Amino acid sequence: MRMSGNDAAETAKIEVWWDMKDCPIPEGYDARRVRPSMERAFEKIGYTGPVSITAYGNQTQTPDHHLLALSSTGVAVVHTIVESTRSVMYRDMVEWRGQNPPPATMMIISDQVEGDFSWDLARLQQRTRYDLFQANSMKSRDDLLLVYYANWRWEQLLGEEGTPPLVTCGLSSAAMFYCKSCNFDCKSLKKFRKHLSSYKHGMEEAINPPDKQLLCVTKAWARNYPATPENATAKIHVLWDMNDCPIPEGYDARRVRPSIERALKELSYTGPVSITAFADEKQTPVHHLLALSSTGVDFSHTLPWVHYSRMITDFEIWTKDNPAPASIMIISDEVASSKDRSTLICRKLQESNYNCFLAYSVRPFEMPVLVTSAEWLWDNLLAVSETKRNILHKCSESERVVASTGMFCCTLCLCDCKSLDDFNKHLANCFNSFYSLSNRRRECFRILKPFLTGKGNIKYPITMRRQVGYPPKTKRTRNAPRKGFLPRSLRFTRR
Helix, strand or coil: CCCCCCCHHHHHHEEEECCCCCCCCCCCCCCCHHHHHHHHHHHHCCCCCCEEEEEEHHHHHHCCHHHHHHCCCEEEEEECCHHHHHHHHHHHHHHHHHHHCCCCCEEEEEECCHHHHHHHHHHHHCCCCCCEEECCCCCCCCCCCCCCEEEHHHHHHHHHCCCCCCCCCCHHHHCCEEECCEEEEEHHHHHHHHHHHCCCHHHHHHHHHCCCCCCHHHHHCCCCCCCCCCHHHCEEEEEEEECCCCEEEEEEEEHHHHHHHHHHHHHCCCCCCCEEEEECCCHHHHHHHHHHHHHCEEEEEECCCHHHHHHHHHHHHHHHHHHCEEEEEEEEEEHHHHHHHHHHHHHHHHHCCCCCEEEECCCCCCCCCCCEEEEEHHHHHHHHCCCCHHHEECCCCHHHHCCCCCCEECCCCEEEEHHHHHHHHHHHHHHHHHHHHHHHHHHHHHHHHHHHHHCCEECCCCCHHCEEEEECCCCCHHHCCCHHHHHHHHHCEEE
16 A cells, blocks of 8 residues: 655655665566666656665675676665675665755665664654655565555566666766775776775775664654744644553642643743543542643543553544644653554654654653653653642642533543533443443353363353353254363263
């Protein structure tokens, strides 16, 4: 499936990085067809910009006729040791991004994009978005972090139908040969071969080889940035997981919104702020619900095991109605510390270039994959608007009677209520029906659990059939051979 790119990128330059070890030139294939095949594949999906290709690998193992054919069609050839190919490609990629701002298109031909490669590139894509394509030699699979506009199998890419006829180019149009170990470059294959076989090259490659460890450039990025002009007055939507970041005991819940707004204003974000809190209504004190609602904070009732998916659903709905420029703030330990939890948000930020903020109760052990303009500890965020002495106090009974302006939402039934009384009435019916059904399912599972097989089938004896409501067997079926229906130790007989 191909995503639609922006119109400007479809005519902009296209840069290709090709790992020749993972995706080699097939035996008997004319290497002069590599460039026309790639260009044809891009033209089919509407990308007509100029294509630049750089091939990486241990070129001492590449036949001369392949190197000549690639160079004659304008494909740059880079020599590096196999263990360093991934890191050298990525370093060149980062350097190219710095010199070529969007709109532009990138293509990676490699089987080794996962891990720190995709993690760092996904962070780069959140900050500066390029149209991204990939080809690999293995079966095409969705990358968990990176958003690709198209993904090809290497053999499919080389076999594009309608490839233009071959045109033999003169050596005057030959591309460059590079040696990354020695910072050497030339246009002559003869000089290139001579260099690779020289004593100086051998010593340099042995003593000072290119780095094998990929350098993640985004790990050095700061965590707090002032607002950019396009985001300074844009909308801000806050998704707050109250399980991970609860209201501290004695804290006036009416101070949550002012604290968040003040923290954002300190970074020059002055746009309208909407806040949705996600928690189990039964686990949330009534005075907290009233206080939050009085300040315009929406409350979404969710059960603990589905609250994260409800947050993601709310995020997706909000982004459909509010295109960028806009900002999203996530208050959650799960999103901050778990790569799996933040994957969907990471991909959405790459697609739409939303600005992102993050708050958590405990600082994560590793840097999140989400690129943020600001991050806070939850306790520090709550203490922004006033001093701790003024805001850490218990609410009196009179303070708890407040007007409700925020919405109460039950995500189990997709029901919205404006008053807490109506919300509680709805939940009473919702809980009765939900838990009644859940209790019946749990009871059936408890009865049948000893008889569940590895394939998910159920083998239950006659007595168990009666407990779960199955009709009793007839005399004919009771006397029929069991054919291994149950192990002998579990078979029941009539007395």
